[in-house]
Structure formats: structure tokens, C-alpha cells
Amino acid sequence: MNINDQLKTIKDYYSPKIIGEVNDVYIKLVKIKGDKVPRHNHKDEDESFYVLNKGKLLFEIENKEPFTMKKGDMFIVKKGINHKVSSKKECHLMLIENKSALHTGNVIHEITKSIKNQMD
Amino acid sequence: MNINDQLKTIKDYYSPKIIGEVNDVYIKLVKIKGDKVPRHNHKDEDESFYVLNKGKLLFEIENKEPFTMKKGDMFIVKKGINHKVSSKKECHLMLIENKSALHTGNVIHEITKSIKNQMD
Numbered sequence: 001m002n003i004n005d006q007l008k009t010i011k012d013y014y015s016p017k018i019i020g021e022v023n024d025v026y027i028k029l030v031k032i033k034g035d036k037v038p039r040h041n042h043k044d045e046d047e048s049f050y051v052l053n054k055g056k057l058l059f060e061i062e063n064k065e066p067f068t069m070k071k072g073d074m075f076i077v078k079k080g081i082n083h084k085v086s087s088k089k090e091c092h093l094m095l096i097e098n099k100s101a102l103h104t105g106n107v108i109h110e111i112t113k114s115i116k117n118q119m120d
Numbered sequence: 121m122n123i124n125d126q127l128k129t130i131k132d133y134y135s136p137k138i139i140g141e142v143n144d145v146y147i148k149l150v151k152i153k154g155d156k157v158p159r160h161n162h163k164d165e166d167e168s169f170y171v172l173n174k175g176k177l178l179f180e181i182e183n184k185e186p187f188t189m190k191k192g193d194m195f196i197v198k199k200g201i202n203h204k205v206s207s208k209k210e211c212h213l214m215l216i217e218n219k220s221a222l223h224t225g226n227v228i229h230e231i232t233k234s235i236k237n238q239m240d
Contacts, residue, residue, distance in 0.1 A: 001193065001194050001195065002192050002194075003170070003193070019194070020168060021166065022145060022165075022166040022218070023144070023145070023218050024218075025144075027168060027194070027216065045143060046141065046142040046143050047142065048140060048147060050123075072122050072124050073122050073123070074121050074122075074123060075121065076140045076141070076142060076147075079143075096145070096147065097142060098143050098144075
């Protein structure tokens with residue numbers, strides 16, 4: 001499986017695609033453009049963000065100055081910490097998170113996708 | 121944290137470095153050159169291999185033809201499946217595996233590193 005080929009199959013922004021599972025975690029790819037991801041947290045789950053070959057990601061996080069991630073950068077949000085990500089231009093991410101994690105936390109939003117949707 | 125900066129800190133081949141944790145999994149970086157990784161399996165743990173910007177990885181795996189992974193390729197070995205990886209030239213990998221996984225499985229080999237070693 002090639003990550004770039006997988007990215008080509010993703011048409012919609014904010015729509016994570018599950019590409020693999022390693023025991024209790026999913027590996028997902030997602031494209032983001034804009035600021036529609038609501039501020040949220042995952043009560044019991046850490047979440048890893050890794051910026052692939054495209055875009056920059058603005059990270060706003062509880063008790064920290066906002067920062068921008070670029071290609072090759074990884075950041076892990078620990079459980080319970082509120083965060084919001086956005087990107088002016090298209091940005092491609094790899095996410096690593098527990099299977100139980102809801103991608104917008106307990107916030108139900110227009111972009112919220114079920115795990116079943118993320119498997120399509 | 122930038123992945124390329126982290127890779128620069130790794131001096132030795134076959135010596136995984138833990139760069140992050142997401143609940144029960146570690147994210148690791150490793151450089152491989154040669155064929156010293158013994159054939160092994162992880163009884164209870166899946167393991168994800170992702171080829172970063174450098175090298176090609178020869179994957180030999182139970183019940184499958186050997187195949188070569190290149191930049192951007194990801195492959196997940198399911199628990200219990202015997203596998204061996206090697207690379208003629210230097211190859212940089214990201215690994216995702218459960219914290220309980222021993223990197224050479226139950227095979228004790230000259231390259232075997234403890235989890236404590238992998239945190240250095």
C-alpha cells in the first residue's frame with residue numbers, strides 16, 4: 001500500500017480514511033482545508049498528527065501558544081487536551097489514534113464521520 | 121517534533137528509537153542497512169512499517185512472495201506472522217507497534233534492544 005496512492009482516493013476534506021490497524025489503533029489519512037474542525041478533545045485517547053507531503057497545519061491547543069506544523073512534523077495530543085486544527089491551504093495528514101476515538105471527540109459537528117464512514 | 125531531525129539523532133542501524141506514544145502503541149524510527157534482522161514474529165502484536173524518505177526495504181514474509189517497499193509504502197504485519205526485513209542500502213522506517221512488542225520478537229539476537237535502550 002502506498003500512502004500517496006491512498007491519498008488520491010480521498011475526495012472530501014475532513015473525512016478521515018482508515019488505511020490500517022495495529023492492534024487497538026487505526027492509522028488514518030485525512031485532507032484538511034479551512035477551519036471546520038471544531039475545538040474538541042478525546043477523553044481517553046491520545047492522538048498523533050503527522051504532516052505528509054502537502055500543506056501546513058495550524059495547531060491551537062489548551063495551555064500552549066498556537067503553532068504551525070509543516071511537512072515531516074509530528075505532534076501527539078494527549079488525552080483530555082482540547083485542540084483545534086486548521087489549514088488555509090490543503091494539508092495532508094496521517095493520524096494514529098485508538099479505535100475508540102471519535103474524530104471530533106464528543107462534539108457532533110457537520111463534519112463528524114462515523115467509523116463506518118471512515119472505512120469507505 | 122520533526123521526523124527528519126529525529127532521524128539525524130540515530131547513529132546506529134537496527135536500533136529503534138521511540139519518538140512518541142499513543143495510548144498502548146509506540147511510534148518508532150529505525151535505520152536499517154544489511155540483513156541482520158532475524159526472521160521473527162510477534163505473537164500478540166501487529167506491526168506497521170512505513171518507508172520514509174530514504175531506501176528500499178526487502179520484505180520476506182510467511183506464505184507470501186518477497187516484495188520490496190519504497191518511499192511512501194506502508195505494510196502491516198499481522199500478529200503471529202513470521203517476517204524478516206533487510207535493505208542493501210540505508211533505509212529509514214517509521215514503525216508503529218504495541219508497547220509490549222519486542223522488536224525481534226522472541227528471537228534474541230545481537231541486534232536485540234530492550235525498550236529502555238529504545239528510549240535513549
